Amino acid sequence: MIAIITDSTADLPAERFKAQSIDVVPLYVVWGEDELLDGRDITAKQFYERLETDPVQPMTSQPTPADFAAVLQQAREAGAEAAVILTISTQLSGTYSSALQAAKRMDFPVHVHDSRSTSMGLGWQVLTAAKVRDEGGDCKAILKAIEDLRSRMVVMLYVDTLEYLHKGGRIGGARRLIGTALNIKPMLYVNNETGEVEAGPSTRTRSRAVDGIIKRFIEQLDPNKPAHIGITDGNSDPSEIEHITERIKAAFPVVDIVRSLTSPVIGVHTGPRAFALCGYSDR
Numbered sequence: 001m002i003a004i005i006t007d008s009t010a011d012l013p014a015e016r017f018k019a020q021s022i023d024v025v026p027l028y029v030v031w032g033e034d035e036l037l038d039g040r041d042i043t044a045k046q047f048y049e050r051l052e053t054d055p056v057q058p059m060t061s062q063p064t065p066a067d068f069a070a071v072l073q074q075a076r077e078a079g080a081e082a083a084v085i086l087t088i089s090t091q092l093s094g095t096y097s098s099a100l101q102a103a104k105r106m107d108f109p110v111h112v113h114d115s116r117s118t119s120m121g122l123g124w125q126v127l128t129a130a131k132v133r134d135e136g137g138d139c140k141a142i143l144k145a146i147e148d149l150r151s152r153m154v155v156m157l158y159v160d161t162l163e164y165l166h167k168g169g170r171i172g173g174a175r176r177l178i179g180t181a182l183n184i185k186p187m188l189y190v191n192n193e194t195g196e197v198e199a200g201p202s203t204r205t206r207s208r209a210v211d212g213i214i215k216r217f218i219e220q221l222d223p224n225k226p227a228h229i230g231i232t233d234g235n236s237d238p239s240e241i242e243h244i245t246e247r248i249k250a251a252f253p254v255v256d257i258v259r260s261l262t263s264p265v266i267g268v269h270t271g272p273r274a275f276a277l278c279g280y281s282d283r
Contacts, residue, residue: 002133002142003075003083007063007095008038010086010123011232013260020130023071027088027095027265028061035061036264044261048235051272060265062094068102072110082109082139086126086146088118089195111139113146116195119266120230120258120278121155149280154220155190156213157197157276160206162186164271165197185209187216213277214244218251222281227252232262233275241275248277255282 008026017024026037029047031054036042051058068085075083085103087096096114103110115122125146132142159165162184187200187209200216203209221227229248233241245259262270
């Protein structure tokens, strides 16, 4: 048996983790004196409700090597002969480093994969790893499949303000926009070669930014092939998310669409009312 392990930024609904026997190591939300396990001590719904009213700016912290080691040991005791860990981009968190340190302590093979992504950009790679495993693939086959998928992953995101990314130090290539105005509405994306957040064109209104992100996302996928789409949001207007979903569905023969609230750890850096489109086309 091969254990598939990821972190809590994968933004998959809990039932998907459970259905495909995927273990999750949570990151931490540090809010004043509270240190909260992402998705366990605080849910996404609770997080966004508090974010709107609490004057204290939350921070995030990566899992420790011991956190990963504990999950790996549990997997080993449950019969795992090897493990594949998929993490948030190394450009966005030190989670990969913690996983790598834990892997070196184990007495069985553990492979650590940098997704160069986050949210459902990571989530789709996790689901693919589990699928290859369940079809009888070994670690080599799993790594080959997720490395291929990583190179094709499209992740675009909208934030109401750059303030949260700026404060959290996760602004990557979009930092060039700081100094112009924090209230601009940039079209952001995750570079699947570097794992950094980059900036595309900017507008002054949310509606134009949303429309632009949808169009650019659609342009990067093959309209003639089945698509796998993840739509995550930070407590945005439900009618807006439904509108986005319908536009995406109309553009592709979608075979799988996942909608979820953005995890608290990502929400610390993107703020309320953000959303992300994450997906890929079949070969």
